[in-house]
Structures are given as structure tokens and as C-alpha cells.
Amino acid sequence: MIRFVLSRVAQTLAVLFIASLIIFALMRMIPGDPVLMLLGDDYTEDAYQQLRARLGLDRSIVHQYVFWLRNVLQGDLGDSLLQHERVSRLVWEAFVPTLTLVVASLVVGVLIAVPSGVVAAQRKDSAWDWGSMGFAIFVYSMPAFWKGIILIWIFSVHLRWFPAMGYVPPWVDLWDGLWKLALPAITLGTFFSGLVARIIRSSLLEVLEQDYIKAARAKGVRQAALVYRHALANALIPVVTIIGLQFGALLGGAVLTETVFAIPGMGRLTVNAILNRDYSVVQGTILAGVFLVVLVNLAVDVTYAFLNPKIRVA
Amino acid sequence: MTAETILDVRDLTVDFHLDGTVLRAVDGISLSVRRGEIVGLVGESGAGKSLTSEAILRLIRCPPGRITGEVRFRGRNLLDLDEDALSRIRGREIAMIFQNPAGSLNPVFRVGAQLHEAMALHLDEPRPALRARVVDILARVGIPAPRTRARDYPHQFSGGMAQRVMVGMGMSCVPALLIADEPTTALDVTIQAQVLALIRQLARETGAAVLLVSHDLGIISQMCDRVIVMYAGRIVEQASIATVFGAPAHPYTRALVDCLPRVDGVERLGTIGGVMPGLRALPPGCRFHPRCPIAEPRCSVDVPALRALTPDHRAACHLARPGA
Ligand SMILES: Nc1ncnc2c1ncn2[C@@H]1O[C@H](COP(=O)(O)OP(=O)(O)OP(=O)(O)O)[C@@H](O)[C@H]1O
Ligand code: SF4
Ligand SMILES: [Mg+2]
Numbered sequence: 001m002i003r004f005v006l007s008r009v010a011q012t013l014a015v016l017f018i019a020s021l022i023i024f025a026l027m028r029m030i031p032g033d034p035v036l037m038l039l040g041d042d043y044t045e046d047a048y049q050q051l052r053a054r055l056g057l058d059r060s061i062v063h064q065y066v067f068w069l070r071n072v073l074q075g076d077l078g079d080s081l082l083q084h085e086r087v088s089r090l091v092w093e094a095f096v097p098t099l100t101l102v103v104a105s106l107v108v109g110v111l112i113a114v115p116s117g118v119v120a121a122q123r124k125d126s127a128w129d130w131g132s133m134g135f136a137i138f139v140y141s142m143p144a145f146w147k148g149i150i151l152i153w154i155f156s157v158h159l160r161w162f163p164a165m166g167y168v169p170p171w172v173d174l175w176d177g178l179w180k181l182a183l184p185a186i187t188l189g190t191f192f193s194g195l196v197a198r199i200i201r202s203s204l205l206e207v208l209e210q211d212y213i214k215a216a217r218a219k220g221v222r223q224a225a226l227v228y229r230h231a232l233a234n235a236l237i238p239v240v241t242i243i244g245l246q247f248g249a250l251l252g253g254a255v256l257t258e259t260v261f262a263i264p265g266m267g268r269l270t271v272n273a274i275l276n277r278d279y280s281v282v283q284g285t286i287l288a289g290v291f292l293v294v295l296v297n298l299a300v301d302v303t304y305a306f307l308n309p310k311i312r313v314a
Numbered sequence: 315m316t317a318e319t320i321l322d323v324r325d326l327t328v329d330f331h332l333d334g335t336v337l338r339a340v341d342g343i344s345l346s347v348r349r350g351e352i353v354g355l356v357g358e359s360g361a362g363k364s365l366t367s368e369a370i371l372r373l374i375r376c377p378p379g380r381i382t383g384e385v386r387f388r389g390r391n392l393l394d395l396d397e398d399a400l401s402r403i404r405g406r407e408i409a410m411i412f413q414n415p416a417g418s419l420n421p422v423f424r425v426g427a428q429l430h431e432a433m434a435l436h437l438d439e440p441r442p443a444l445r446a447r448v449v450d451i452l453a454r455v456g457i458p459a460p461r462t463r464a465r466d467y468p469h470q471f472s473g474g475m476a477q478r479v480m481v482g483m484g485m486s487c488v489p490a491l492l493i494a495d496e497p498t499t500a501l502d503v504t505i506q507a508q509v510l511a512l513i514r515q516l517a518r519e520t521g522a523a524v525l526l527v528s529h530d531l532g533i534i535s536q537m538c539d540r541v542i543v544m545y546a547g548r549i550v551e552q553a554s555i556a557t558v559f560g561a562p563a564h565p566y567t568r569a570l571v572d573c574l575p576r577v578d579g580v581e582r583l584g585t586i587g588g589v590m591p592g593l594r595a596l597p598p599g600c601r602f603h604p605r606c607p608i609a610e611p612r613c614s615v616d617v618p619a620l621r622a623l624t625p626d627h628r629a630a631c632h633l634a635r636p637g638a
Contacts, residue, residue: 211414212418212419212421214368214373215410215419216420217373217404218373218409219409219432219435219483219484220401220402220405220436222401223397233422234420307422308422309421309467310421310467313470
């Protein structure tokens with residue numbers, strides 16, 4: 001287990017290194033001279049050379065990369081060209097609502113996916129199966145903005161149960177926070193549940209055929225314990241991997257969902273930064289996104305190993 | 315003096331309803347097991363041995379399966395019980411172990427925990443007492459360092475050790491009947507003998523009866539008092555070990571006996587020509603007639619009934635004669 005974790009950590013570091021190279025290269029390939037852009041109307045040849053030197057842009061590309069990486073590792077992502085604010089601060093402030101939304105959606109998704117996947121597997125080929133799997137495909141394939149708008153239309157405009165937009169951190173005001181988070185989390189969570197429910201169904205169907213299930217039944221384990229303890233404990237192992245693989249898609253979905261519900265998260269920050277050509281902010285958001293996805297994958301792999309005794313105790 | 319009958323199966327039939335057709339995999343089987351006795355169920359692969367034994371505990375998924383007949387256990391028909399009542403009998407009064415020991419243990423739970431669960435389901439004992447019994451049982455079935463091994467996972471056990479655990483688990487609630495479906499088929503020959511000896515020893519100590527399923531008449535002859543021979547979903551002969559070897563009445567049983575390697579080397583190894591018919595192409599009349607060396611014209615028309623030749627000997631063959 002320790003060896004496995006160490007090797008995965010090493011892999012993760014390698015991936016992050018390569019990602020940093022790509023991000024760095026992309027930033028250098030963007031047309032336009034950042035020095036010119038920074039100087040704007042204050043341009044003089046002297047000032048140009050001075051600023052160029054100050055930014056280290058007169059050095060070799062390798063030197064520039066090392067310099068950049070060192071700053072990034074210290075949490076210094078530079079300054080926003082437009083907002084006169086540290087990029088790291090902007091990114092962090094946008095990151096928290098996004099992560100809150102993603103976590104809430106994971107919870108909603110799992111709460112929907114587990115029962116519907118289990119019901120579908122247990123009553124394979126019944127109306128329950130068709131119904132819950134049809135629902136899964138439906139909510140999975142419906143675009144986030146459309147689903148969001150429909151939810152707003154039903155639950156905020158007509159029923160007035162939930163607010164249509166806004167964000168309050170749940171740890172500042174739990175009820176208000178959760179209340180405002182409900183519709184976005186359902187929008188994104190159903191997408192996720194649609195995927196996971198189908199995985200749980202097929203994984204559970206496979207597990208229920210295994211000899212140890214028959215053996216457990218033969219020793220007197222009742223149906224509910226058989227499904228929810230014996231079978232699900234095995235069937236959920238691959239689901240953890242899927243969560244990891246789909247985390248990037250979930251982040252992408254979060255960006256869309258935020259836009260619909262006006263949540264001040266990474267989505268809004270990135271979109272605005274791109275529209276304003278605020279490159280250092282774009283770079284910061286990409287960096288944070290990559291970092292998060294890679295870390296989540298590491299966490300998922302470690303969890304997988306932990307859940308699977310064949311890897312944990314080897 | 316005959317002991318009390320604990321299991322009495324009558325006219326047991328297992329059908330599978332698959333895409334419009336009905337496959338009859340077990341066709342009207344009747345058998346009984348008395349207290350403390352070891353009964354063998356023998357037959358070729360596909361004869362319906364596993365389905366028969368699983369039908370007793372209703373472990374076959376229905377639908378597509380359908381079980382009819384009667385499975386009387388201590389007077390109650392198990393086919394009439396609801397799932398809840400049935401789960402109080404499974405593992406408590408009738409235990410079952412399977413062919414694939416490595417796959418019979420849940421890979422994500424510790425071996426000790428699974429043993430613990432088997433007892434906690436049925437025995438009203440405090441946790442510490444059960445935990446102590448887990449270690450006891452592992453020691454009894456010959457697992458070295460039982461205290462540490464209880465915390466191991468199934469993949470850390472060899473097939474032989476896993477099957478010992480399964481035997482120990484099966485016997486943990488002192489059932490009246492242990493059904494062992496090919497318990498040693500997946501194991502090495504030397505390990506086979508150990509596991510069989512363990513089954514016999516525990517059965518003797520607890521007074522449990524055993525229904526031992528095997529395709530190997532050699533194993534059956536070492537373990538059992540009585541033998542039931544199955545062919546293509548039906549019982550063809552039922553007799554004591556001595557009768558089966560001394561005076562088998564059914565040509566199929568004779569062929570099985572002839573196939574056994576003899577220790578004394580007197581007779582040569584025989585083989586049975588042909589293969590057992592599949593469920594989709596069962597021949598009319600006696601199902602053995604395409605392979606039977608002494609078949610007569612009526613054999614392909616009339617189904618031979620299972621007739622008593624002596625009170626303890628039954629055979630389903632037109633040519634079987636009492637005392638033959
Ligand atoms: N779920 C099922 N659906 C359809 N047919 C089945 C099913 N299970 C078993 N059968 C068929 O029933 C017949 C008897 O199967 P069974 O497993 O009882 O044989 P067996 O005597 O135990 O053989 P083996 O030595 O291979 O274990 C076989 O022809 C098998 O193909
Ligand atoms: S009934 Fe006929 S075919 Fe069947 S075993 Fe007897 S002799 Fe052979
Ligand atoms: Mg079998």
C-alpha cells in the first residue's frame with residue numbers, strides 16, 4: 001500500500017510537471033507582447049527594456065520557466081492586469097464557491113445514484129429498471145444550462161421554493177447557503193448521478209452473480225444486507241474510479257452551472273478573464289483546475305487502493 | 315434400526331423459462347437423508363447435481379428458474395417458506411459449501427469477520443464470545459496462527475485454506491445437514507484428502523448429516539454410506555456403497571464403477587462411449603439409451619420408473635431385476 005501510494009505520488013508529480021510545461025508554453029505562444037500591453041500609453045524604449053528585464057523576459061526560455069515555476073510553487077501567480085489584485089487571491093476566492101458546488105453536487109449525485117442504481121439492478125428489466133435508467137440517461141444528456149433554466153422556471157419562478165441565483169458560503173450561513181446551493185447542486189448532481197447510477201447498476205449486476213453472494217445467501221444473509229453490504233461494498237469500488245475520471249467533466253459542468261446561477265466561481269472568473277484578455281488570470285485558473293483534477297485523481301486512486309484489500313494488503 | 319429422516323425431497327423439479335422455451339434441468343427427483351448419514355450425489359457434469367442441491371436451499375434465481383415438488387426438512391416444506399423463515403434455516407440448520415472456495419469468500423471483508431457474521435446471524439451470543447469462537451474455529455479447521463489470520467483478507471488464503479474456512483463456517487452453527495457441492499474439485503489431490511477428512515471429522519463430531527455432491531465416484535466411495543446416481547436430470551440408481559460397487563443394477567452406474575481405477579488392478583479401466591445429452595436435446599424413453607450397451611427397443615420409448623429392487627436399492631432401468 002505504501003509503495004503504491006508513493007509510486008502514485010511520483011506519477012502525480014510527473015503529470016504536474018508536464019502540465020506546467022504545457023501551460024507555460026501556451027502562455028508564451030499567445031500572440032501579443034505582454035510588456036507592450038502592460039506599458040500601454042507609457043511606452044518608451046527605455047521603459048520597455050526596463051520592464052522586460054524586471055519581468056525576466058530578457059533571459060533564456062529555460063530560465064524564464066524556472067523563474068515562473070518557482071513563483072507558482074510559492075503561490076505567486078502574478079498580478080491581474082486589469083483588476084490590480086493578486087491572481088492567487090482572485091483564483092482562491094473563485095475556487096471556493098466552485099469547490100462547494102462540486103462537493104454539493106457529488107453528494108446530491110451519490111444520493112440519487114446509489115438507490116436508483118441498486119433498484120435498477122435488483123429489478124433488472126422491470127419498469128423500475130427502465131424508469132431509473134431512462135431518467136439517468138435523460139438527466140445525464142440534458143445540457144446543464146437548459147436543466148438549470150428549467151429548474152429555475154419550475155422551482156423559483158412558479159413554486160418559489162428556491163432562489164434563482166446567488167451564493168452564500170454554507171459555513172457563513174448554513175441554511176441560506178444550502179438553500180441557494182440547492183438548484184445548482186441538483187443541476188450538476190443529476191448529471192453526475194446519471195453517469196454513476198448506470199455504473200452502479202452494471203457493476204452490481206456483475207457482483208450479484210459472484211459465488212460469494214450465493215455463499216452469503218446460503219449462510220443466511222437476508223436480501224437487504226446481501227445487496228447493501230455484501231454486494232455494494234464490491235460494486236462501489238469501480239465507481240470511485242469513475243468519479244476520478246469524470247471529475248474534469250464535473251468541473252466543466254460546474255463552470256456552466258455557475259454561469260446559469262450567477263455563482264461567483266471559477267467559471268465566471270475564467271470567462272471574464274478570457275473576454276478581457278487577462279492572461280495571468282487565465283493561466284491561474286487553468287493551473288488551479290489542472291492541479292485540482294490531478295490531485296483528485298491521486299486521492300481517488302489511493303481511495304481505490306484502500307477500498308480494495310487486494311491492493312491494500314499485498 | 316433406521317435413524318430419523320431429516321431431509322425428504324419429493325418430486326423435485328427445476329425448470330428454466332428461457333426465451334419462450336422451458337428447460338427441465340432437474341426432473342422429478344426424490345431423495346432422503348437421515349440424521350448423521352453421509353449421502354453421495356454423483357453424476358457427470360451437467361447431470362443437475364448443483365441445481366438439485368441449490369434447489370434444496372432455494373438458491374436458484376426464480377425467475378428464470380422454477381422449483382416445484384417438495385423439500386421437507388424436519389417436517390416443513392422449504393419450498394413453502396417465506397424468505398425470512400428460509401434465511402433462518404440457511405446456515406443455521408442447513409449449511410452449504412461450494413466448488414469454488416476462493417470465490418466463496420467476499421473479497422472486501424476480513425475472513426474472521428465473515429466467520430463472525432455467519433454465527434452472529436443465527437446465534438444469540440455476545441460479541442466477545444463470538445470473536446473467541448472465530449479464532450477457535452480457524453484453529454479447529456487447521457489454520458495456523460488463527461488469531462492473526464482472522465484479520466486477513468480472502469486473497470491471502472490458498473484455495474485449500476479457504477475451503478477449510480468454508481467448512482468451519484458451514485459447521486459453525488452446528489447444522490443438521492451440510493450440503494457440500496464438489497467441495498474439493500478445485501483443489502490439489504493432497505489437499506482434497508485433507509478437506510474431505512475435515513468434513514467427515516466435523517460431521518461426526520456434531521452429528522450432522524452430509525449431502526456430498528461429486529462427479530468422482532472414488533471420493534464418494536471413501537466418504538459415503540449411500541449413493542444417489544444422477545443422469546441427465548433424473549435419478550437412475552440409489553443404493554448403499556456396498557451395493558453400488560458389488561451389484562450395481564443400472565448400466566450407467568456399472569459404467570461409472572468400471573471407469574474407476576482399481577487399487578487391486580484386477581479389472582481394466584472402462585470408459586463410457588458418447589456424451590450425456592444436453593437439456594435441449596433430451597432423448598425420449600430412457601435418457602441413457604443412446605449410450606447404453608444393453609438397450610432394447612422399448613428403452614427409446616418407455617421411461618423406466620425408479621423401482622425398489624430391495625428396500626434400500628432403487629434403479630430406473632427396464633432390465634433391472636430384484637436381487638440382480
Ligand atoms: N441458470 C440456468 N439457466 C439455464 N440452464 C441452466 C442454469 N443453471 C444450470 N443450467 C443447466 O442445467 C444443467 C444442470 O446443471 P448443474 O449445474 O446442476 O450440473 P452439475 O451436475 O452440477 O454439473 P457440474 O459437474 O458441471 O457442476 C446443465 O445442463 C446446465 O447447463
Ligand atoms: S432402461 Fe434400457 S437404455 Fe435405459 S439403462 Fe436400462 S437397459 Fe439401458
Ligand atoms: Mg455442479
